[in-house]
Each structure stands twice: as C-alpha cells, then as structure tokens.
Amino acid sequence: MDRDDGLTALDNIVTQFNTYEDFLDSQITTVDLYYLEDETLARQLVELGYRGTGEIVKREDFEARKAAIEIARLAERTQKKTLASAGKELHDNFLKALAMREEDNRNGKVSTVIFIRDKNSHGQEVSGYIDYAHRLKSEDFEAYFNGKKRLLPRTTDMRFSQVTTQLESPSRRNSMHMLFSLTTFPEGRLKHP
Structure with a gap:
C-alpha cells in the first residue's frame, strides 16, 4: 500500500x-x-x-x-467568494454577459476570452485579449460591475496592443467587446458555442 x-x-x-x-x-x-x-x-x-x-x-x-x-x-x-455581480442592477449588455459567465469562470467550468478595442484616458486606441478567469482571480470586479471602472486590456493580458498615433474616424469612436467561451466537459472535450 x-x-x-x-x-x-x-x-x-x-x-x-x-x-x-x-x-x-x-x-x-x-x-x-x-x-x-x-x-x-x-x-x-x-x-x-x-x-x-x-x-x-x-x-x-x-x-x-x-x-x-x-x-x-x-x-x-x-x-467560496460571493460573485462580484451578485445583486447588481446591470444595464450594459456587456456587463450582463460577464455576469452570466462569472460563476462558471470562477469554478473552471468555462474559459472566456474577452476581446476589447477601446480608447484609454489619453485617447490612444488600446486592444487586447483578456482571460476572464485569470482576471477574476487576480483582481476585484466589484468596481467594473458597479460602473466605477472600465474593463481595459493590460500589458499582462494575453495580447495587448496600443496605437499611439491614429486618425479619428467615425467607425473607431465606439468601444468593441467580444466574448468567446470554451466549456470544458469532464471527458476533456471542449465546446465552443
């Protein structure tokens, strides 16, 4: 034995x-x-x-x-931490989507990659891919769900790009958020909805 x-x-x-x-x-x-x-x-x-x-x-x-x-x-x-999105009145569709995926990402049932293209406080275009589960572990999301802070990519995220010079065009004025979820099954298979 x-x-x-x-x-x-x-x-x-x-x-x-x-x-x-x-x-x-x-x-x-x-x-x-x-x-x-x-x-x-x-x-x-x-x-x-x-x-x-x-x-x-x-x-x-x-x-x-x-x-x-x-x-x-x-x-x-x-x-077993309470969810950062619990009890919040969310009006933004992006935050609603994050709230729907929060528990499964914390438990490891789903892996979500968030693509964001936005502008930082200096007017520079910032884009990158964020591993949602990693970010949930490394920082408090209360400020994001309360609307006090904007979710932006960081240099420590999966891929980060910052454009310092750009021409202002109408198509680039809006932020862009995309979510990709991967569900892990017990057998080890992945499902991409």
Missing part, C-alpha cells in the same frame, strides 16, 4: 469517526469485552495493534489528519 492509499484510508477513518476513542470502540468486538471485562484495556490493545478488526492508526496521526481536514474545509469555505 503506497502513501496515497494510506492517506485515503486514514481520511476515510477520520471522516467516519468524531473522536479517536470512537474509532477504537469500532474495532472492539463483544467477545473482546466479554473476556477482557474492561473497555479501557480493550482500547489500549486495539491502539497497540494486538486486537481489533481493522486498520492500526496512532492517536497522533488520527488527530493530525482530523485537524488538517478541518483546516482544509474552513479554507475552502472562505475561498
């Missing part, structure tokens, strides 16, 4: 029993209690590995693994 199988067996034991004593009691048979006539002695024999019907687990290992599982459970609970 390798280390991973041992940890899996220990995890099963730890999650099944609340205390180490409950685990020891599960290993004691009625015949053991009949002949030993002492529950404490029967527990000690199981703990030492002389009696019992199953796995030998030391008290320290049981308690350490129980604590580790509890810490992991608490960490997972605190990581």
